[in-house]
Amino acid sequence: MIKKITVSVPGCIGNLGSGFDCIGMSIELFNIFTFELSEKFSITVADPDIDSTEENLCFKTFENVCKLFNKKTPVIRIEIKSNIPVGRGLGSSGTAVLSGIIAGLCFSGRNIEPSEILKIGRQFEGHLDDIAPSLLGGLVIIAEDNDKLIWKQFEIPDGIYSVFFISEQKFSTKKAREILPRKVPLSDAVFNLSRACLLPFAFFEKDSNLLRIALQDRLHQIYRKKFYPHFDILYDSAIQSGAAGCCLSGAGPSVVAFSFGEPNNIVKRWTHVIKEMGIKGEIKVMKPGGKTTWKLY
Incomplete structure (x- = not known):
């Protein structure tokens, strides 16, 4: 027993x-x-x-x-x-x-x-x-x-890193789902379908241009980020720092950026941004x- x-x-x-x-x-x-x-x-x-x-x-x-x-x-x-x-x-x-x-x-x-x-x-x-x-x-x-x-x-292929901004503020998954619309435009559904089909290939081929596009979303992120004012700031700074792509982690509020290689530039940039903007949270690098x-x- x-x-x-x-x-x-x-x-x-x-x-x-x-x-x-x-x-x-x-x-x-x-x-x-x-x-x-x-x-x-x-x-x-x-x-x-x-x-x-x-x-x-x-x-x-x-x-x-x-x-x-x-x-x-x-x-x-x-x-x-x-x-x-x-x-x-x-x-x-x-x-x-x-x-x-x-x-x-x-x-x-x-x-x-x-x-x-x-x-x-x-x-x-x-x-x-x-x-x-x-x-x-x-x-x-x-x-x-x-x-x-x-x-x-x-x-997941070797050499891929995920850089997380882990928000100090919690956000209920239930609430994050409740803010989503019950119906979406057909064009938004097609937008997501086309990108989701590309997502695995972007990782396996380590194609930064493809991953940046494949992580784009019009079904949940576009609505949830309104409750996370740090998202657009961190997204833009991650891409400018050479990230292969960036998105919400789960339903948020944390954000993850991917790097095909050492992620030092993203870490440095995010560290500067959250300090300068007074965004509360911590940055962690983890392997998928x-x-x-x-x-x-």
Whole structure:
């Protein structure tokens, strides 16, 4: 019988540029969750933004997965080592959902299959452009066909860097979705479709001109950036500093710029800009990639 499981889950860039709700990329920044049988329920976490009660997202997911397979939820203690800031568009909530699903499947005696994880994850997240890349790693394109999930996963070539401006201010993913229109012009839909088709090739061929275009968007970024006054400033300065492309990370408010080679110019420029403009946040350089792993005890 399983007594303990540790799940390591990377963050991600969901809604990658033109790939609204269908394309995402994992990043090498991990949250680590340990679920262990115990005589008393508890959650240990240092991050004050993460709930330590039974309302905690990873526990609620774990509990619901156990119920899904008609298993009694065991008494457990959870330890969370959080490295991904909450509410900044780096996939923190997706890591909690994935860890809860995987732990729930293990403690319910189920096999861990990507298709089952993603099918369950859809119930909690609604869209899978975040948890699919965090689970599978790399660049992931995901779609549905009559309730069947279809995806393609690609490894990210070496020498690609992602430079993040991680906003000090949080922004609710729910609110970020509510501000989007229910209908968009046909021309905007075609604009995004054409660019999303180019997106994987831009990365694999390391084509800066192509990536800059492929990351353009008229479905979500154009509306959300109105709530993020720092976006246009950082976008323009990134491109001027030689970035291959730039976009919101997830639903924002964080911004990511890509570099095909050392990103020092972008880092220096952004550091100067946020200081000069009084933009609150930090800059981090991370490599794309990383996937979910787990260990049973």
